[in-house]
Amino acid sequence: MAVSTVLTAARAARGPSVRAAEPCATCEARAVSVCSVVRDQDLERLAQAAVQVRAGRGRAIVQRGEPAEAVFNITAGVVRLSKTLPDDRRQVVGFLFPGDFLGFAAHEAYSYDAEAVTEVRACRFQRNSFLELLAAFPAMERRLLCMASHDIQEAQDQMVLLGRKSAKERMGSFLLKMAERTAKTGGDPGLAQLPMARADISDYLGLTPETVSRSLAQLKSEGLVRLEGAHSVRLLDPAALARLAEAEFA
Amino acid sequence: MAVSTVLTAARAARGPSVRAAEPCATCEARAVSVCSVVRDQDLERLAQAAVQVRAGRGRAIVQRGEPAEAVFNITAGVVRLSKTLPDDRRQVVGFLFPGDFLGFAAHEAYSYDAEAVTEVRACRFQRNSFLELLAAFPAMERRLLCMASHDIQEAQDQMVLLGRKSAKERMGSFLLKMAERTAKTGGDPGLAQLPMARADISDYLGLTPETVSRSLAQLKSEGLVRLEGAHSVRLLDPAALARLAEAEFA
């Protein structure tokens, strides 16, 4: 993921924010080591194609149907990807966090709306420049392919959630996933931070905001979690939660 | 996608079954032109790493958790990919048809079960050989990346279906998709052929077999379809069906 992060960093004279690549085998770490495969002059050339952009809470970043002329790399904040049916039913198909790519999978046009859940910073590339990078550096391409595979697996897990899990199970799965994310970015691993609104969570889990709220209340009454304000949840018994969620069934 | 198809064909002295590549921009055609990027001697080397395999109806091809040592390319028949929760709730995460890859996205272990819905023939590669191919031919890698992007978009559409559509809408979307497939392989475009059991369809659509049956009955009573036996459905009014399904919302 951190392709543009790295480029940005390169522009800023190679600061310590350049993250090391991790082994692709697990795809756990989405950091892409561009440095290892891109020569400095190319890096510079590409960095020039990248522009820092910002978006305030709730602002659209891309909209479904727009020609997919840009690829973004999120550097700060949280983005919500969603699709909306003509009668306004909405499904959130994913949340993007720092390091994630936006718009890469798109071919002609974006197939979803992307909006800022929190204040967002991102690195914007012209699509053509981005594709040139791929063409020039097969190792980049491989890395992206690996990341795409990972996304496919996540999507499949989400299908299990949407197709077969109860509301409480969905909520449990979601909390575990969010706590994992907190942990991965160096935060308290027992705390799930939920920067998005209940409506965003419900549209991600295929529920209503009311059901999300009720499911949380249930988990609370069972002693599995404690709500610390509306936007963070302490996991009191992650093991029990995992059992409940059958989170990706071990 | 017909990578192994092509390889197999190469072994059989380059028959007419070598499909031409189509432009990646749309990713509509999943045929991969290997011939254009792979030299003959390499093709032969790789063909030697591929083995034809068969599986009878209902037979497992790969199982979740198994080390992902092989990549398959389906050459005939239909494969069902599914995930099962510990209490036997099952979600079908996809069906594979001739030309599709199986096991490519897997990293260490397969993350799903793959079973033969009909009699299946496939081309089996050692994973390492397959990765060598990718390493040797960046154009292959690009093509796969494009295919993966396409799969991600399909997965997102399926999330909309599972998270937000009614039973009837799900059924409509499914029928349209299956009819499209029939059309693409040169069959009657107004006919959706459903080789899989109702239970497979229901596990794909996040429903029960009973609901699938009832939804079909409703569509029938509304004059949108006619059942021609249990495994093919004639679409009498595809436009109305598309409106109903909001199939990928135009």
Next chain:
DNA sequence: CGAAATTTTGAACCGTTTCAACGGACGTGG
């Protein structure tokens, strides 16, 4: 042709949604 499996149909049940109202947090402006 006949047995087993699959599909369809029927009726009661249940989890989630819907509709409605209340409570609390946040931000704005005084």
Next chain:
DNA sequence: CCACGTCCGTTGAAACGGTTCAAAATTTCG
């Protein structure tokens, strides 16, 4: 710094769509 208004989240009650359980009809295959 506090008061007020708005938005968001929570809680309650009724309704609905889909599930579950049961049985009949059809298809499939030996």
